[in-house]
């Protein structure tokens with residue numbers, strides 16, 4: 001079956017149920033719904049006892065905890081607060097002397113197809129050596145290190161090395177701009193930056209180090225003393241004397257043995273920036289103990305990882321999915337995983353399928369946007385259809401980052417999974433640390449387009465504006481009513497914003513507000529996520545704040561007077577960015593409009609990164625506003641979709657501008 005773009009949208013709700021095969025149930029870690037329900041009942045009966053048990057089973061503690069949950073300063077919850085551990089030891093050292101020691105930890109495939117493998121033993125040595133190099137540069141426990149790296153073994157090593165010495169890492173996605181790097185370096189107070197001279201993507205050599213140079217030259221980053229440069233390619237890079245060192249220089253003479261530093265369970269393992277509903281990205285701060293517990297446990301449960309599995313999560317380490325399901329979860333679980341440097345469409349759109357065949361991947365985890373673009377590619381070129389490869393090694397498929405529409409689900413199920421592999425549609429967020437709502441491959445009957453049921457212990461509910469539970473079938477706000485170990489601890493340097501964003505007073509100040517809408521099915525109580533309810537867009541599975549893009553646009557002060565950004569549905573990227581712009585000069589038309597639109601797109605790509613580049617830009621003499629001056633975003637959303645305006649426009653100052661704004665460039 002193949003899907004045309006219109007067919008992608010056509011099946012909005014799919015009611016067929018796909019139960020796991022008997023074979024899958026029998027072999028699974030959580031075997032059957034009874035096993036799932038028993039775990040839920042355990043968490044219900046003895047909430048703290050349940051989490052304490054999992055914390056003991058999943059984490060190697062250097063000092064055992066005696067407290068479980070400390071809610072004395074809620075919503076600043078603490079978990080296992082008197083326990084101590086090291087995250088890197090929990091991923092690497094724990095396997096030494098076991099059969100995992102000489103197992104392949106990472107199969108790295110470079111953009112050009114070259115493959116490198118490292119065992120757990122070798123990875124431990126590389127991490128140890130790198131950790132010693134960081135120490136030699138004066139990095140201490142509690143310092144922050146900014147990582148701006150391509151998808152490579154070195155990227156994982158850099159993160160693990162920070163964890164090993166108790167330094168808090170902050171990874172910035174390699175597609176972000178110099179401005180984004182600068183803002184994050186300042187906000188987090190980084191003392192050292194780890195980067196590469198270039199990254200290879202789709203056959204192209206793209207700069208990283210020069211972007212770091214630009215970011216640090218913008219000022220305000222005086223805390224950064226050192227920049228370490230991984231020489232990914234042989235192309236020379238510009239050295240700032242006294243500040244920059246190549247990896248080779250930094251690693252020279254360093255011992256591979258670096259004892260892991262024990263840290264408190266609440267010690268910040270990392271800060272990861274994500275978009276919120278205001279202009280400034282939020283530094284989501286995660287703990288060490290609670291995070292490691294759920295990263296490992298969900299890797300084992302959701303993906304049912306077994307000894308022989310080859311796991312492949314396609315996410316970049318610059319996102320939370322790459323943190324939890326590349327750097328920490330699979331390694332703590334002792335799995336073999338694939339790390340891929342390149343892009344799914346190079347050298348052609350069969351790359352994923354080719355790599356699954358080549359490395360005998362058995363558990364494959366990717367994003368709906370990638371699936372949808374590969375559906376399109378396979379539709380127009382039979383040679384890149386997954387049927388051309390042997391995908392029989394696959395046993396479990398996963399999806400993350402945005403709702404997967406039933407049509408894409410069915411295509412993935414049939415053409416990739418051969419109607420044999422359960423699809424785990426995992427709902428979670430940067431702030432959650434790890435999976436929240438997801439099917440379990442050996443238990444949950446699947447319904448396409450639904451992330452099904454919460455993991456045991458996750459008190460997820462759908463509520464109205466006053467925080468009251470809604471019945472099945474009624475749409476409302478997704479919340480989590482009780483704390484969980486891998487939850488966000490605070491927003492770095494902004495505890496007030498943390499409280500306001502996630503634990504609003506209107507809901508009593510103790511309930512976590514996800515920012516997504518959801519509805520539970522009438523029959524099974526299965527969750528379906530209906531999308532963000534705040535000013536956050538989801539473009540290709542990446543979160544973008546509308547205000548962030550608006551701020552970038554109005555920062556072009558010579559040209560832009562005002563801007564409003566909304567999302568509109570898009571076949572491939574899920575949502576597309578649509579910007580309505582008022583210029584400081586007469587409204588342009590025709591070629592001039594196209595030229596300015598291009599200039600603004602490029603500007604936003606430079607300010608934030610290419611993922612923020614608006615797809616549509618429309619010009620008006622004004623924006624639709626109420627008499628009190630509020631931009632009527634609902635109208636803009638309709639205009640962006642190309643819908644006729646049916647809303648009440650009587651409060652609008654200037655109804656004539658609607659016609660202008662309906663015109664595309």
Ligand code: 6R9
Pocket residue numbers: 274319320321399400401402403404425426427428429430431451514515516529531532538541542543
């Ligand atoms: C892991 C990750 C979080 C937002 C979240 C929601 C959307 C993620 C989803 C999903 C429907 C799923 N989202 N997974 N929506 N079904 N399975 O993506 O984290 O980058 O913080 O994005 O993504 O809107 O609120 P993050």
